[in-house]
Amino acid sequence: MVQKDSQEKKFSTRVISEKFTKEDVHGAISMPIYRNAAFEFADSKSIEAAFQYKEEIASHTYTRITNPSVENLERKIKAASGAENVMMVASGMAAISNTFLTLTYAGGNIVASPHIFGNTFSLFQFTLAAFGVEVRFVNTDNLEEIASAIDENTCAFFCELITNPHLEIANLPEISKILKARNVPMIVDTTIIPWCGFDARKAGVDIEVVSTTKYISNGATSIGGAILDYGTFNWDHNKRLADVAQTDAMSRFSFKLKREIARNIGAAMDPETAFLQSLGMESLQLRFEKMSETAYQLAQFLSDNKDVVKVGYTKLESSSYKHISDKLITGNPGAMLTFSLKSKEDCYTFMDQLQIIRRATNLFDNKTLIIHPESTIYGTFSPELKEIMGIENNLMRLSVGLEDISDLQADILQALEKLN
Numbered sequence: 001m002v003q004k005d006s007q008e009k010k011f012s013t014r015v016i017s018e019k020f021t022k023e024d025v026h027g028a029i030s031m032p033i034y035r036n037a038a039f040e041f042a043d044s045k046s047i048e049a050a051f052q053y054k055e056e057i058a059s060h061t062y063t064r065i066t067n068p069s070v071e072n073l074e075r076k077i078k079a080a081s082g083a084e085n086v087m088m089v090a091s092g093m094a095a096i097s098n099t100f101l102t103l104t105y106a107g108g109n110i111v112a113s114p115h116i117f118g119n120t121f122s123l124f125q126f127t128l129a130a131f132g133v134e135v136r137f138v139n140t141d142n143l144e145e146i147a148s149a150i151d152e153n154t155c156a157f158f159c160e161l162i163t164n165p166h167l168e169i170a171n172l173p174e175i176s177k178i179l180k181a182r183n184v185p186m187i188v189d190t191t192i193i194p195w196c197g198f199d200a201r202k203a204g205v206d207i208e209v210v211s212t213t214k215y216i217s218n219g220a221t222s223i224g225g226a227i228l229d230y231g232t233f234n235w236d237h238n239k240r241l242a243d244v245a246q247t248d249a250m251s252r253f254s255f256k257l258k259r260e261i262a263r264n265i266g267a268a269m270d271p272e273t274a275f276l277q278s279l280g281m282e283s284l285q286l287r288f289e290k291m292s293e294t295a296y297q298l299a300q301f302l303s304d305n306k307d308v309v310k311v312g313y314t315k316l317e318s319s320s321y322k323h324i325s326d327k328l329i330t331g332n333p334g335a336m337l338t339f340s341l342k343s344k345e346d347c348y349t350f351m352d353q354l355q356i357i358r359r360a361t362n363l364f365d366n367k368t369l370i371i372h373p374e375s376t377i378y379g380t381f382s383p384e385l386k387e388i389m390g391i392e393n394n395l396m397r398l399s400v401g402l403e404d405i406s407d408l409q410a411d412i413l414q415a416l417e418k419l420n
């Protein structure tokens, strides 16, 4: 039988059939957990070659730098996404912070949507600002505003697809045209829609960051993050990267990230996490499709209820992002939806009555989770910053899990009835 080229194979087949770099001595069918810190070499010349990257197949030297179990997960994500380079780190926030520490410099700026995850906002607004990096918040629906915020010190454009919890979708292909003309890389956090639902490269994304704590972790088993480099950006114009080596195997960005920044920051992924998340990658498409279908049906169900003021889900006709959602996302647009009641008090009454749906932060667990973002994730921000971030106090976020939809509907209905 003729072997199909890897890119011709379908998503789950590519992920499941991805090979190890070296055969396992015992023939293990899943990559074992290499729970060790250091690796031994036969002689001094071999360890020198490993440290100087002179080997044909790179060996592992120390788990903070690379590890076979972590590398296996990186290869599965490469197979899933088509990225040129993938680096796993300890959390989604480690993916975002390592990325911006690689790209930015004092006097540099980031053009970003303010509608982003709370810690990312805080990283830009407080942490990076202390090192002289400016963040310029723009309305990503306004292409002119994006264009005029860019100058010769713009290190990157950043947004989320889909924004959490606002459920907005930036027109990435159009934004990409502006960025390409001005030599600015597009960096997108795609935690909400994994690779089986969104083709980042096609949309113009240069660097993708993902919290693998969510869909990939296989039911909230572990914390992790991924940085994907599509090899699509010419880094000559970035002042931080212009003098970094460009190799055949790696862009300047990945070279600096892997050889300097990630090692110095030290937020390496744990090998046990890599094992759990490699299994998560294998069932990702199945879980994503099931959760997203339930989310779509629940969004319709909530829209029909008189006590619900507003429902957010980008496939609904009521969403002003439906058109771009249908264009960029394959199938249903994920397992996160939002809905608003008349007041914050109503939200609390409703949430306190739930019996199947859990009151917890996190997204894309196997269990359905609900949270009131304004009082929790965004609870420590000032009212002025909450306004910039677009956080309303009568909105709840639902992350839909794998329970049967009829049980979720019954739980929601009995809790809504308590409002009257």
Ligand SMILES: Cc1ncc(COP(=O)(O)O)c(C=O)c1O
Binding pocket: 091, 092, 093, 094, 117, 160, 164, 189, 191, 192, 210, 211, 212, 213, 223, 224, 225, 362, 363
């Ligand atoms: C969109 C988005 N990006 C990044 C993160 C941070 O991920 P982690 O908790 O793995 O650091 C989250 C966490 O909820 C998120 O929702």
